[in-house]
Amino acid sequence: MLDAIERCLALSQRARGEQGEALARTLASLDAALAEARAAMAPSVDADDHAVLELDLTGYLTAWSPGATRLFGYEADEALGRHVLFLYAEDDDDGNIAELYFDAGGEAGATAEVRRRKKNGEIIWVKMHIFMRHDDSGEPAGMLVRLAQVDEALSAADKINLHARIIEDSDQGVLITDANERIVSINSSFTRITGYSPEESIGKTPDLLRSGVHDAEFRAKVRAAMRGAGPWRGEIIGKRKNGELFPQSVTISVVRDEHGQISHTFSLFSDISEHKDAQARMQRMANYDALTGLPNLCLLTQLVGQAMTENRRSQEHGAMLVLEITRVGAISDTLGSDIGNELLCEIGRMFRATLREADVLARLDGHKFAVALLHIDKREHAAIVAQKLLATLAAPIRIASHSLQVGAHIGITVYTEDGTDVPTLIRYADVAMNKAAQNIEADFLFYSEEMNQRAKEHLRLESELRQALVNDELLLYYQPKVSLRSGRIVGAEALLRWRHPVRGLVSPGVFIPVAEESGLILDLGTWVLEQACRQIRDWREDNLIMPPVAVNLSARQFDSQLPQRIAAVLERHGVQPDQINLEITESLLVRGTDNVIAIMNELVAMGMSLALDDFGTGYSSLAYLKKFPISTLKIDRSFVVGLPYEENDCAIARAIVTMAQQLRQEIVAEGVETVEQMSFLRALGCDQLQGYLFSQPVPAVEFAAMLREGKRLAFGTRV
Ligand code: C2E
Numbered sequence: 001m002l003d004a005i006e007r008c009l010a011l012s013q014r015a016r017g018e019q020g021e022a023l024a025r026t027l028a029s030l031d032a033a034l035a036e037a038r039a040a041m042a043p044s045v046d047a048d049d050h051a052v053l054e055l056d057l058t059g060y061l062t063a064w065s066p067g068a069t070r071l072f073g074y075e076a077d078e079a080l081g082r083h084v085l086f087l088y089a090e091d092d093d094d095g096n097i098a099e100l101y102f103d104a105g106g107e108a109g110a111t112a113e114v115r116r117r118k119k120n121g122e123i124i125w126v127k128m129h130i131f132m133r134h135d136d137s138g139e140p141a142g143m144l145v146r147l148a149q150v151d152e153a154l155s156a157a158d159k160i161n162l163h164a165r166i167i168e169d170s171d172q173g174v175l176i177t178d179a180n181e182r183i184v185s186i187n188s189s190f191t192r193i194t195g196y197s198p199e200e201s202i203g204k205t206p207d208l209l210r211s212g213v214h215d216a217e218f219r220a221k222v223r224a225a226m227r228g229a230g231p232w233r234g235e236i237i238g239k240r241k242n243g244e245l246f247p248q249s250v251t252i253s254v255v256r257d258e259h260g261q262i263s264h265t266f267s268l269f270s271d272i273s274e275h276k277d278a279q280a281r282m283q284r285m286a287n288y289d290a291l292t293g294l295p296n297l298c299l300l301t302q303l304v305g306q307a308m309t310e311n312r313r314s315q316e317h318g319a320m321l322v323l324e325i326t327r328v329g330a331i332s333d334t335l336g337s338d339i340g341n342e343l344l345c346e347i348g349r350m351f352r353a354t355l356r357e358a359d360v361l362a363r364l365d366g367h368k369f370a371v372a373l374l375h376i377d378k379r380e381h382a383a384i385v386a387q388k389l390l391a392t393l394a395a396p397i398r399i400a401s402h403s404l405q406v407g408a409h410i411g412i413t414v415y416t417e418d419g420t421d422v423p424t425l426i427r428y429a430d431v432a433m434n435k436a437a438q439n440i441e442a443d444f445l446f447y448s449e450e451m452n453q454r455a456k457e458h459l460r461l462e463s464e465l466r467q468a469l470v471n472d473e474l475l476l477y478y479q480p481k482v483s484l485r486s487g488r489i490v491g492a493e494a495l496l497r498w499r500h501p502v503r504g505l506v507s508p509g510v511f512i513p514v515a516e517e518s519g520l521i522l523d524l525g526t527w528v529l530e531q532a533c534r535q536i537r538d539w540r541e542d543n544l545i546m547p548p549v550a551v552n553l554s555a556r557q558f559d560s561q562l563p564q565r566i567a568a569v570l571e572r573h574g575v576q577p578d579q580i581n582l583e584i585t586e587s588l589l590v591r592g593t594d595n596v597i598a599i600m601n602e603l604v605a606m607g608m609s610l611a612l613d614d615f616g617t618g619y620s621s622l623a624y625l626k627k628f629p630i631s632t633l634k635i636d637r638s639f640v641v642g643l644p645y646e647e648n649d650c651a652i653a654r655a656i657v658t659m660a661q662q663l664r665q666e667i668v669a670e671g672v673e674t675v676e677q678m679s680f681l682r683a684l685g686c687d688q689l690q691g692y693l694f695s696q697p698v699p700a701v702e703f704a705a706m707l708r709e710g711k712r713l714a715f716g717t718r719v
Pocket residue numbers: 479494495496507508509512525528551552553554583613614637670671672673690691692693697
């Protein structure tokens with residue numbers, strides 16, 4: 001076949017240089033040679049292993065090779081005589097087939113890649129080579145078609161073109177080097193990222209981008225990849241033309257020739273500096289507290305989690321301290337949140353300076369910090385750290401021009417005794433911290449299982465109490481106060497009761513602390529005031545002459561809105577302010593800000609009187625009382641119990657009564673159960689008593705009955 005082609009070429013060259021008859025002769029022999037060449041090049045149906053078919057000029061099949069059977073699945077007798085269209089994948093497939101027929105008249109035939117349908121229905125891409133067949137006189141007689149399945153949808157040339165386009169347009173930088181590591185090609189992203197133009201880079205080595213930050217071992221790895229050790233993917237710090245370093249994510253691969261020798265190396269890289277910055281920022285945001293810059297709960301959890309895994313191996317212990325800083329809320333309220341925030345930052349700095357390097361200090365939320373001591377030998381070490389932290393807060397902290405005093409409660413858990421995972425440790429330390437907050441004697445406490453049980457019980461009560469408000473399970477009882485002069489009922493205290501559907505009557509001693517802690521006391525307080533006023537109105541409508549009713553107020557209810565809230569309730573029920581007394585506790589006075597005094601003054605100005613409940617159990621001194629507009633002192637039951645036999649109780653009761661008389665305050669003794677107690681108090685000059693001796697707290701109807709029948713205290717034997 002090659003012979004025939006060569007003869008053809010030689011003849012055609014000769015023809016170009018000849019004229020006239022000689023030319024005609026040469027052309028005739030050229031035709032003959034061409035026919036021979038065509039015959040040699042064209043496949044024959046029998047000889048070729050490919051799928052080969054023959055068509056007549058109208059497209060009907062006249063020959064079908066075994067290869068065609070293999071490719072399409074039709075036997076020769078199924079295909080012969082049919083129009084070739086039955087092999088087409090779609091009706092309008094390769095519409096330019098006519099051109100192909102025309103092209104097929106050329107020396108080398110025509111080539112096309114088209115879709116065809118196999119007998120089993122499968123559509124395949126085939127590469128089709130069409131040759132025109134000529135009869136003896138050189139006229140077209142039919143078509144010879146050779147087909148081979150192509151696996152890909154793209155021709156090789158298209159593929160090369162496409163790939164070149166993709167490389168050029170890629171967002172990634174592309175760098176191709178030859179076997180000598182000289183740069184032979186780059187794309188436009190390479191120039192955009194590195195700053196080097198093709199002229200500046202082609203012919204150079206990739207050292208052009210070398211930053212010098214990687215060590216020899218790392219460079220050896222990259223070199224090995226470039227020498228064919230296998231594709232390599234990693235991050236390399238490169239250097240731009242302007243000298244700036246940049247992180248790049250790189251993939252290096254090699255291209256081998258047919259002998260397996262490396263002909264080229266190509267690197268694909270992207271500039272990940274922005275990505276890295278964002279990653280670093282995100283990392284910070286996810287792991288550090290925005291205000292103080294200290295680790296947050298997330299990072300604390302990770303660090304302690306790791307330490308715990310190590311500790312388990314080495315059987316070591318660690319501790320978790322959760323701290324709540326007190327008074328920050330009040331400081332922020334009065335001086336603004338900027339001062340409050342600055343204060344928290346300063347506390348963070350002070351704690352950090354107190355702790356050892358290896359201890360983790362984190363800010364949890366609000367006013368809470370956590371300290372993880374990753375390795376401790378004894379529980380006491382955690383206590384020492386707690387004391388050190390508390391000592392840090394002993395002196396006032398200066399922020400701007402203010403000198404601010406804060407305190408802290410600390411709860412401590414030890415791992416692995418108390419818990420084996422970080423959330424449990426923090427939760428239990430929180431339980432201990434809340435316990436410490438209620439404890440007057442200790443500012444820090446270790447967690448115990450008993451605490452946890454109580455905390456759980458609290459939570460259950462809290463949710464049940466919420467329901468109680470909705471389900472109308474609350475009611476007020478009234479306990480009379482009687483005059484120690486006349487023996488008559490001169491007042492009553494409204495006391496909250498909870499008729500629990502399962503537990504029966506629950507004592508306020510149980511649920512009031514829960515309500516205080518959860519904030520539910522605000523809703524309860526509102527309910528009590530509302531209910532008491534409604535009751536007073538009902539009694540008035542029943543023509544009952546009512547002494548004032550005292551309502552207990554929680555310190556949490558005591559805000560600047562309180563006077564308006566009370567005024568609204570009084571008005572709603574048409575109750576006069578002097579029909580209501582308010583009982584407050586000493587904790588409110590200890591908080592003692594000007595704000596509290598102003599609110600008290602406002603309440604008194606409205607016509608209500610204030611009584612100080614449980615007097616003697618808190619910290620306030622009688623002298624201190626002068627600052628507050630309080631008209632009544634209630635001596636706590638704990639001092640009444642021992643009367644008249646306990647010397648201390650007698651002395652205290654006597655001192656309270658004497659001082660109160662000088663302050664012109666009325667005195668009510670709580671919890672008087674015996675005639676002896678009553679007589680002693682009466683002799684001291686106490687004004688009223690409230691206690692089981694006269695009556696327990698009773699439902700409203702019973703109290704009304706007592707009033708109606710004019711029940712009086714019998715003074716009995718005089719002391
Ligand atoms: P409190 O205000 O000091 O009320 C007096 C408590 O002493 C009442 O207990 C009363 O039942 C009890 N008591 C009165 N006389 C005697 C007696 O002779 N012997 C004995 N053993 N106890 C007597 P209660 O009703 O259980 O209330 C306990 C505390 O719960 C109250 O102490 C008060 O602090 C709080 N509380 C009750 N109702 C309310 C309320 O509506 N709001 C608020 N914030 N606290 C309330």
